[in-house]
Amino acid sequence: MRVERELMRGAGPLAVLKLLENGEKYGYQLVESLAKQSDGVLAMGQSTLYPMLYNLEAKGLIRATWRESDSKRKRKYYCLTDRGHKKLIKDTQQWEALTAAMISLGVIAPSASVREALT
Amino acid sequence: MSDAPSASDSAVISLWTRLRYTPLRDVMRGDVSGRLDLKGKVVSANLPESLGKKVIELVKATRLTRLERTEVADELIAHFLDGLETGASPADLANAFGDVRRAGRLIRRAKKRLRPIWWQTLAYSVKAIGLLFALGLGLYLFTAASLFLSKPSPSIDYRLQINEVAMAVPVSDRAWPVYLNALLGMPEAPSHKGNSNREPRPGEPGWEITETYLMGQAERLVQIRQAASMPGFGFLPGYELTPQEQELWPTIEFSERDIEESGMYAILLPHLSELRKLARILQSDALRAAAEGDSETTLADIEAMLGITRHLRETPFIINDLVSLSTLQLAIDTTAILLARQPELFDDRQLSDMAHRFAPFDDAMMRVRFNGERLGFLDIVQRLYTDDGSGNGHLTADGVRLLRNLMGWSFDQGTSNDVLATLLSHGPLLRTVMVDRAELVEKHDHFMDAMDNYAATPPWQRQPSKSMEQIEQWFASPYLRIKYLPLVTLMPALTRAAQQSDRVIMQRDALLTAIALELYRRRNGDWPESLAELTPGLLPESPIDRFTGEPLLYTLVDDHPLLYARGADRDDVGGQDNPLSNQWTLEKSPPPSSRPPEGDWVLWPVPVEPFLDFTKAEPVDD
Numbered sequence: 001m002r003v004e005r006e007l008m009r010g011a012g013p014l015a016v017l018k019l020l021e022n023g024e025k026y027g028y029q030l031v032e033s034l035a036k037q038s039d040g041v042l043a044m045g046q047s048t049l050y051p052m053l054y055n056l057e058a059k060g061l062i063r064a065t066w067r068e069s070d071s072k073r074k075r076k077y078y079c080l081t082d083r084g085h086k087k088l089i090k091d092t093q094q095w096e097a098l099t100a101a102m103i104s105l106g107v108i109a110p111s112a113s114v115r116e117a118l119t
Numbered sequence: 120m121s122d123a124p125s126a127s128d129s130a131v132i133s134l135w136t137r138l139r140y141t142p143l144r145d146v147m148r149g150d151v152s153g154r155l156d157l158k159g160k161v162v163s164a165n166l167p168e169s170l171g172k173k174v175i176e177l178v179k180a181t182r183l184t185r186l187e188r189t190e191v192a193d194e195l196i197a198h199f200l201d202g203l204e205t206g207a208s209p210a211d212l213a214n215a216f217g218d219v220r221r222a223g224r225l226i227r228r229a230k231k232r233l234r235p236i237w238w239q240t241l242a243y244s245v246k247a248i249g250l251l252f253a254l255g256l257g258l259y260l261f262t263a264a265s266l267f268l269s270k271p272s273p274s275i276d277y278r279l280q281i282n283e284v285a286m287a288v289p290v291s292d293r294a295w296p297v298y299l300n301a302l303l304g305m306p307e308a309p310s311h312k313g314n315s316n317r318e319p320r321p322g323e324p325g326w327e328i329t330e331t332y333l334m335g336q337a338e339r340l341v342q343i344r345q346a347a348s349m350p351g352f353g354f355l356p357g358y359e360l361t362p363q364e365q366e367l368w369p370t371i372e373f374s375e376r377d378i379e380e381s382g383m384y385a386i387l388l389p390h391l392s393e394l395r396k397l398a399r400i401l402q403s404d405a406l407r408a409a410a411e412g413d414s415e416t417t418l419a420d421i422e423a424m425l426g427i428t429r430h431l432r433e434t435p436f437i438i439n440d441l442v443s444l445s446t447l448q449l450a451i452d453t454t455a456i457l458l459a460r461q462p463e464l465f466d467d468r469q470l471s472d473m474a475h476r477f478a479p480f481d482d483a484m485m486r487v488r489f490n491g492e493r494l495g496f497l498d499i500v501q502r503l504y505t506d507d508g509s510g511n512g513h514l515t516a517d518g519v520r521l522l523r524n525l526m527g528w529s530f531d532q533g534t535s536n537d538v539l540a541t542l543l544s545h546g547p548l549l550r551t552v553m554v555d556r557a558e559l560v561e562k563h564d565h566f567m568d569a570m571d572n573y574a575a576t577p578p579w580q581r582q583p584s585k586s587m588e589q590i591e592q593w594f595a596s597p598y599l600r601i602k603y604l605p606l607v608t609l610m611p612a613l614t615r616a617a618q619q620s621d622r623v624i625m626q627r628d629a630l631l632t633a634i635a636l637e638l639y640r641r642r643n644g645d646w647p648e649s650l651a652e653l654t655p656g657l658l659p660e661s662p663i664d665r666f667t668g669e670p671l672l673y674t675l676v677d678d679h680p681l682l683y684a685r686g687a688d689r690d691d692v693g694g695q696d697n698p699l700s701n702q703w704t705l706e707k708s709p710p711p712s713s714r715p716p717e718g719d720w721v722l723w724p725v726p727v728e729p730f731l732d733f734t735k736a737e738p739v740d741d
Contacts, residue, residue: 044223051225
């Protein structure tokens, strides 16, 4: 399923920040991870990803570094900055609140763990 | 001979190519890196052709700087190589890329945000300046269009209002044709003013020539006296000259077109100097007659001067009123001189009659009026601006031309005010800065109301005019002077005009008091101890010192009366005369920056030079 552009505009940056939470990644890795870990829901082409990365960099949420890889080729690696960490935490909380609200409205069906907690 | 480049040529080309694609900073460091060569990068990365094209196409679409494009290209090449390493096909990678043009646009936007602050500030500044310039240009063009495409539409002939009184005078009652007839028959009066800036008087060098001239003009003088006694004046300024007027003023060319273009400011008033000239001739004749003991002719001449004074006020321009004041002053001076030096010339009846002749020329009658200036300004306004039907309008190209004509004195010389000259020569700029019609008229009305109020307030209660101060402030400010240009340029010195009337009225009051003193002396054999003894029998009320609002000061010095005002310093110093004291402002609070002259203003007896030849004078019986 493809996510509409408006929704992707809100979810995409958070997804990228989340992927960088555990360490630096280069562009292709991010594309692959987004596609695999979200079952293709958050898959995005380079035409979307790279502008997003440059925007996050301009906001100071991620930092880019050119470095030689194991295969002796140069790659641009992205990692979270402190501000990026804070943003990730804040946005995650907001998404959790949003999800809870959607569940309570019946827009989203609660997962098994959530159902258990509710009963 | 082969055209193929040699090895050394290739090396030169290669170096040249690399140099072309090397950033300046690298060259400065001595590193001919060639790292801006995108095609070279794609080729050396061994990317499949389809992906290489994608990279080139994208970076072109970004329209970024060459360095930024290189960086984007490096990242995309690395991206595709990573994809190929994982086994993805070039076609899959190309398909997964997405829309190149959209990507180019988004990357450009994002990359610009990554630029340094100074660059972004500069970019925004350039944009802002460009925007302002475009706005300014648009405004200028709009203003220019509205300036050049619109025309003023003067709809009111203010000449009718200016000449309302003169036109109402029946033709048979009009004095001007009689004056004109006399003027046409008179040769130019001799002028030997010398250092005293006045005509010679009996006994003075040059008097014989004047006397001969006067004797030769006896018939004309009768005509002038007759004209001065007529009820109305009837001169109509601003209209085509009659053949007789044209004969009197052969160099004046009346043009209806001048009136159409410049309004009432094109109106000529040549009759003013003619009547002033006649008043001077009458003064000389009064002194001549007095020297011969001819009191009746003397009185007739003085009365004629008063008639001219009255006629001059028929047209309500300030200049008319000021010339009228000057002829009244001539009559007062003449009478005062004769009363001081030759009091016995007049009998009691004549003195009383003279007092009654001067009495009507009081404050109410002689106050300087601003009606003509009001109408003249409104006339100019309707020739400067358009008329939107509700009292407003904007400046027109014809209006700019008119302003240039009105200000020709400063614009043509071009030295005193370059800003003004520039604005006047660029009408749209002037149109942008100058106030619109409604505001200009509103300000003008406000000032003129204030000036009417100023003139109507007794001088000892007047404060310096805030309106005139404001106009002076506007004049001192380059911006405000241009904003209110017509007001600042065309507003006469109204406060001075108002004060001139006060001075002359004070002299007229003093003359009436002097006549009363003389009559008292004749009846009682001595001078009164105080002015109170004159009222109400000989004088309706005590004369007022218009500097203070208190009665004029009176004392006897060596058994002779001395009538004086405290003068500009408002201090009584016992009648020590300072001729400068009456030239000072009559306002309640004179400018703090300057000290008024000390001393009093002696009004009676007037200082009289020893000029009269009394040998011909015959004593008059009481």
